[in-house]
Amino acid sequence: MSEKSSKKVLTSAALGQFVEWYDFVVYAYSATVIAKLFFPNEDPSVGVLSTLAVYGAGFVMRPLGGFILGSLGDRFGRRAILSIIILSMGLATSLMGLLPTYASIGIWAPILLVILRLVQGLSAAGESAGSNSFVAEHAPKGKRGLHVAFTYAFANLPPVAAALLILLLTSVLGESTYLAWGWRIPFLLGAPLAFVGLYIRTHVDESPAFEKAKSENGISATPVREAMQTQRKPMLFCFAIAAFSSLAFYTMSGYFVTYLTTSVGLSRTDSLIANSIAMFVSFFIMIWSGHLSDLYGRKTMLCVGLVASAVAAVPAYLLASHATLITAIAGQLLLAIAMGLYSGPVGAALLELFPTRTRLSASAISYNLAYTIFGGSAPFLGAGLVLKSGSLLAPAVYMAVIAIAVLIVIMFMPETYKRSITDASPLDGNARIDRDS
Template sequence: MSNPSTPSLTPRSARRRVVTSAAIGQFVEWYDFVVYAYAASIVATLFFPAEDRVASLLSTFAVYAVGFLMRPLGGLLFGHLGDKLGRRGVLAVIILLMGVSTAGIGLLPTYQQIGIAAPVLLLVCRLLQGLSAGGEAMGSNALVAEHAPQGKRGMYVGFTYSFANLPAVFAALFVLLLTNTLSSASYESWGWRVPFLVGGLLSLVGLYIRSRVSESPAFRATQAAERVTKAPIVTVLRDHRRSLGFSFAMAALSGLGFYTLTGYFSTYLSESVGLDSNEALISNCVALTVAFVTMPLAGQWSDRIGRRPVLVVGAAASAVLSLPAYLLASAGSLATAVAGQSLLALALGVFFGPVGIVFLELFPTRTRYSGSSIGYNSAYVVFGGTAPLFGTWIVDVSGSLLAPAVYMAVLSACVFVVALRIPESHRDSLIRNEDTGGAGDEAPADAHPSTEPTPSKPSADPVRKEATR
């Protein structure tokens, strides 16, 4: 028996359009965002003084990290709009903004041409990219989750979330193609700009696709019940602080892991290990493909046995395998680089699979976009955007190629402890009593009501009770 406020399931053909649009939209969005990392070496040369190579790389990755400072603001802005106006229109604006800022990087003059204004303009474009990215992942995943059948949400979101890995593969191969077909002079002169300009064009494709999907049934039900909150951010901070804490902790490992694989590892192999740049890119593509395949399988697994067990396994595997993975990857050959990165990608992929839907299930529909975006983006600022910068710095300071592995292992162990206490949510309805007014004007803080409303008095603290089972 289902919640009487729950709308009928989205037809299969419509669900396919939603999943396809979200997957392609995430591809376009994250291609635009990660292509900067794969152009890090040439950006360091063209936009910053070249007297000190390490200093130039650190400056390049610092600009990369600064873009993440806008992510919480983007999450607040687009989360607020998405919870008040709906997911669909907001997501169209997001992908257009990302395309404009990415194409802008491809059109910028260099440091030699305009001096200090070049890195300043680069910084502005990165800030706009960060603003856009702050609303993307949780918004598109929320749209998919709210269209998906309840028993398959983990698989659906794991599949679309996994497409965040493919842009890094595509960008890496694109850069590899350009660097091997163009002369060094041509690539430095204009070839590096091509991937950024292509990103701008791809955003128009994403905009068209997103204009053809329907609004979330869960949001429409909340809207019909006149339960759309006027101040979703205030409601989140007042009523869902515990869920925010869980979201931040899960996003800490998600952010560090994702941007280690997509934004740091290829530079680590070429600059610190001394591996040929082509081999570094190829090995990174293989590892990201492993993560892409693993994520929907792990998401489907979480539909069957629960989110918490899969998160625990993924965090534990990441803690145990980080050192062996880096040890293999730093051995200096293509085979060991593939093996080491793939080992880490497999462990992280298990964690990534259910984490996308967990972010969303922690919050009710009326604050889902805002709540998940706040926790997710805050952690990505601290642990995701700093991954390339901190990794480069810690290797230079310590002189150890395994220093980044220790960092990841320690963080994974901490997240493992938190994952043991996260509330189980794979059987809960995404439309709760507070979304339809079934439990009065305000539901208890961090409540996770079941799919079927009960006429008896509610539990005093369902989250705490669930978390201790």
Template sequence: MTYNQNPPAETDIAPIANSGNLELKRVVSSAALGQFVEWYDFVVYAYSATVIAALFFPSVDPTAALLSSLAVYGVGFLMRPLGGIVFGYLGDRIGRRNTLSAIILLMGGATVAIGLLPTYEQIGILAPVLLVVCRLIQGLSAAGEATGSNSFVAEHAPQNKRGFLVAFTYAFANLPPIVAALLVLLITNVLTPDDYKSWGWRIPFLLGAPLALVGLYIRRRTEESPAFIKMRATRGIEPMPLSIAFRDYKKEMGFSFALAALSSLGFYTLTGYFVTYLTVTAGLDRNSALISNSFALLIAFFAMLLGGYLSDRIGRRKTILLGAAISTLVCIPAYMLAGQGNLFAAILGQGLLALALGLFFGPVGIAFLELFPTRIRLSGAGVSYNVAYTVFGGTAPLLSAYLVLQTGNKLAPAFYMALVSIVVFIVALYLPETYRKSLVHSEDEA
């Protein structure tokens, strides 16, 4: 059952729907910069994992302390299913723009709080407890970003460019790790080790405040999605969007989960684990590890654009199958190269993996959104997507490190990723093609 909640007059819809290239550029730039701010705040923790382990989880065993630090990294993902529910509901009820504004403020506040936290030496066990709380808030916020930003762009974009424009927005998630890595690299090389451990590590976190305010300003200058406005005016707001998703769109939620499984595992392996893998397992110095990881993420950025472009030409399904197949083939060779312990091999190995995964990431951002009607899009896609990110993305750094530790095999994480790639490829064989389908489904215009 649905009802109209203050539906706007038709004259209110037309200026937005016909706002042209200027409004579209504003929406895409706001979403892309919003993604940058959001994911900078979320991933900067991973690049400070070693010092956080020493300051918040003191232990006679450095490996145990590092695993504890990575476990807290994963804790942020525990809130993602809840965040998917909360922000999916808000996005489907009050609109995409207002929800995205709340998301970026929440993330910025939690990130700054981490930068201000006292250490274990100062307040004891309360320090790691507060760290966990901040990570939980970050996880809640991150849950709404990918589905919210991508949906906002998709619902403004012309049909024949949806894949590329969403991929462009989504690809900006690859740039914050580069900036965070280079910033940490700069700080660790400018400061003495004692100064970095004492206060320098806080700088990247404190930068979350101005970044969040800039992102908020940009987002407030955009208009609400035409698809959402049209749905609200014709069908009305759905009072229980998640219930409808579970009742009528179970298959679509399953596809969304599968696509997000490889997407999250690949992204958080590159951004959350590979620097640790190169330094701890492969014996590469930290500077080289950060530099090589930045090159890989830059490759992933451009590969995502290619994937999005191809999905507008040959379809989402074919491009996703291509990306999953290549990922399956290159996982093990990529890890073998990266594990050689020198800068050139690290760049080559990670770059190979980033190219394959980026090609897969590109069409995923739009494909799982097109499966759902506008009235439940953020709820249906957000929950299934974020459950997968909790299961596969949140565990990626910790599980990868654990597999190497338990098996003694440096390639253990590669076998795991290859297995996930194969399963996702099989599921994607049954994925419906949606690239020529309107985002306003018939169910949105009852």
């Protein structure tokens, strides 16, 4: 594969990831406003919890989306399904920006909001597995971890962009104008961004690994069934890896701003600034960690990231709870560094567990089931733990416990970083050494 083609694939995947996840996380950064407009309640905490519950509803569709989109990607190719994904996400996000509020149509406002979140969830189900697989199957020898980490890391930038955009709009328009109509602008940007991503994705070649499998009649007619029957153990490892990945990412991108404003009492401006800095730092740590996983192995870096996360969780929340901009930045940086170390090898590790014929189906099903349970519940559970326990450190303890549990599972996982991306053999410790990708 030429260097020019490689850069084209990386650019298309990275920009596609950015557009897809901008659309998905902008809801979380508008949680306090949506609570007022769609879930009016005398108790602001109840309104926020209702909003975060709808945020979680977007994850309900992800296991179903994993079945549908993973199967289609394995049967008909990665590129076509990635184009459908980004278009449906963009349209759902833009329609959110056009929704009437509770004051206008009553109960239909939150109902329509839930429906659109379900569409977003269905779309998001195929993005990470599909995009990462597309990059991994194009990547040159010895750089798979770096290439996948680079594009996967772009999921960290949409929260930064969304936070800074909302901060700019609230500063320019003022709180009252932003509450009246300015909140719609970040959502309405979903459609044009999606069309840009769609254009880019339709101008790259299909995955060489998929084309090779197709030419050798290696395409499965029933990839979901085959994965469920023959790859249960790798799917369990995939689930475990994604469990902490989802918890860490959506705690940072979907919950921490709400935590700082609602529970800690920090201003919204300072909360958005602190979170943006942390997510931006995590972007670079992820890429570096992905590179290290090409040198020392996926399993090694996953374990390093889990230990770092377990150790950093309580001190990070303790720092952030002091309600100043400096301590909020310091606390989140601890989490961001640990999260980056862990997330760097995640994308490649998930895909190397499976052969080409079932790669999207097996990884998307396991990945999205974990994201539904641990990612979708992260903001709601975090807010609920603080509310019920009265302790600002309750979410940190939960994160540390999950990190330790996942670490125990990962210790039993075989190393995969030298496995050929076109290897069709079962993952039994005897997989071929990577010579062709």
